[in-house]
Amino acid sequence: MTGPAGCWIWGAAPANSPFPLAAHVSEAVGLDPEPDMLSEAHRQASDQGVTNVQWVRGSSADLPGNLGHFQLVTMGRCFHWMDREHVLTALGEMVDEQGALAIVNDSNLNLPSTPWQQAIADTQRRFLAPGHRHGSAPAASHGPPHERVLATSPFRHVKREVHQYQRTWTIEETIGYLYSTSLPLRRLLGARRTAFEEALTTALLSIDPIGQFTEPVALEVLTATRD
Template sequence: MESGDPIDRQEVSVADSLGCGTGQLTVPLARHVTEALGVDPEPEMLVEAANRARGSNVTNVAWARGSSEDLPGEFGRFKVVTMGRSFHWMDRERVLTAWQRAVEDLQPRFLPHEALPSPGPASSGESHESLLARSPFPNVHRVIHEFTREWTVDRIVGYLYSTSLPLRRLLGDRRAAFEQEVAATLLAIEPSGRFIEPVALEVHTATRG
């Protein structure tokens, strides 16, 4: 995201601008880091961005074709990722939860198609409060608890086995290979093996009128 706070060059070595367009954010950012990468799905945008960098005598920025759909991808690891006007065009939850998506994408490689979880029923888009207000329980009290949850590779694998999908039985003798692939995928995203997930737990208490 864009921020008005200055970037400390000593702390930031590599920065990425996702959905960089013509480099209007990437080029100024590059002056404050040792290396920068601009990523955009449109080749014409990248050409204009490269021209902007040359015109500004900025030489520490590279350009790559790609989009949020390519995450986590092979772009590398970054201390700062910026998204200006591009963020609203993206699948925002997917962008911010790359490791969860990567694990989900692994399952079709190891499980038969008919065993994969099917999408849940379509939502009407109506809020919980609105639906409850016209139910026999119209008095609704809503509380949001915000906290962070830390995951490790072992905890993520354990969670996968704890869901309603009978993963152990379905994997059979491919279980070890699956676990190794999950671990390798997660460590490629975050070599420390520690993942911090921001959680907003929304609690609705509904009572009779």
């Protein structure tokens, strides 16, 4: 891949799709292991007129693969699920000498900080067995923080920024988000999916009858370069 390009490696949740970056690169690759997420990415790209992204099914374990060479790699809320040392070594072969990584993490809707988020957690608790309430632990949950891992990688120069803002959700967007996380909620619910959606809708509307909910967000951005 030549020219200004980016490689997107992310858990392609609809709420976190990186389409705004497309206007700033000539070509890009979106990588995700889930066919449903790639289908949703295709749909959103078509709706938004984004034509310069190639969508590829794969995981971080497949890197470096044959994806090409890039000036920028961006990752959303997914790096902590990966074998970080392996990924950074592989990206050392894929990213140009003057290139960079951008690792972006923001607040998790499933970690309650408001009454309506607590209602989501309570509803999921009612419908899921205890062992499935939060899914399996990320690979990096007991390891060093990202910044320390980056410091011993090819991308050892790290800049950290935190941006705080508010994000508004509708009930439909909330349910869509819950179905797009690493917890396979749709499959776990099975025939109880409709009952879950009805229960969640009732719980949320009891908090705000208009159906508009505000989430306080703290967005952390780690930008890592070789020099």
